[in-house]
Amino acid sequence: MPACDLEVVAFDLDNTLYDETQYFDAAFAVVAPYVASLTEKCAAEIEARLVAIVQAKGRHYHRLFTDVLEEYRLPVERHLPEVLARFRGIRPRLALFAGARALLDDLRARYRLGLITSGMQAVQENKVALLGIGDCFDRVVYSSTLPENKPSALPFRHCLESFGVVPGRAAYVGDNPLHDFHGPNQLGMLTIRVRNREFDGIPVASGWDARHRVECVADVRRLLL
Numbered sequence: 001m002p003a004c005d006l007e008v009v010a011f012d013l014d015n016t017l018y019d020e021t022q023y024f025d026a027a028f029a030v031v032a033p034y035v036a037s038l039t040e041k042c043a044a045e046i047e048a049r050l051v052a053i054v055q056a057k058g059r060h061y062h063r064l065f066t067d068v069l070e071e072y073r074l075p076v077e078r079h080l081p082e083v084l085a086r087f088r089g090i091r092p093r094l095a096l097f098a099g100a101r102a103l104l105d106d107l108r109a110r111y112r113l114g115l116i117t118s119g120m121q122a123v124q125e126n127k128v129a130l131l132g133i134g135d136c137f138d139r140v141v142y143s144s145t146l147p148e149n150k151p152s153a154l155p156f157r158h159c160l161e162s163f164g165v166v167p168g169r170a171a172y173v174g175d176n177p178l179h180d181f182h183g184p185n186q187l188g189m190l191t192i193r194v195r196n197r198e199f200d201g202i203p204v205a206s207g208w209d210a211r212h213r214v215e216c217v218a219d220v221r222r223l224l225l
């Protein structure tokens with residue numbers, strides 16, 4: 001591992017630095033009663049559907065609330081904005097994965113750090129604030145605001161350019177082989193995959209997996225420190 005050549009380490013957020021299930025659990029407790037108030041169903045049934053869709057489609061599925069509104073024959077255009085407002089406005093207690101904060105602090109002494117996260121900017125900003133990690137990163141890229149989101153290489157190129165660093169001197173740490181590694185691999189960045197059991201059984205095409213794998217994010221320490 002040529003860690004001595006690296007200048008920049010960028011991270012994915014959801015399920016790389018913390019378990020996004022914490023955010024979903026808190027959000028569903030708020031969103032389900034709201035959707036229930038628009039129907040004749042009870043909140044527990046709506047919440048069960050939300051949980052079932054996440055289990056079936058994965059936590060990265062972006063049509064979760066649209067699907068639920070459509071299932072209950074509620075006009076999506078009319079109700080989705082309020083659902084999303086409630087989703088991004090929750091203030092749950094979020095905790096980083098074990099050892100993640102110490103890892104970021106120690107990496108900061110040696111590298112410049114970036115965050116490249118997809119998802120709605122307001123939601124991702126909320127998570128960064130709730131996790132208390134805004135001060136860890138020199139650059140934060142909300143890739144949903146760019147012309148192309150992950151898995152395109154564009155968000156990664158954007159991040160590198162903002163640092164003024166060549167790809168060979170940068171690493172990206174993520175969890176999702178469908179989103180996180182194809183772009184940085186194409187550019188020539190070092191890629192590290194933190195295990196997310198959701199993707200354990202998913203076949204990954206050539207070029208889409210990371211060059212290195214670790215069991216948990218704290219293990220990145222072994223590779224880069």
Ligand SMILES: [Mg+2]
Nearest residue numbers: 012014015175
């Ligand atoms: Mg992720």
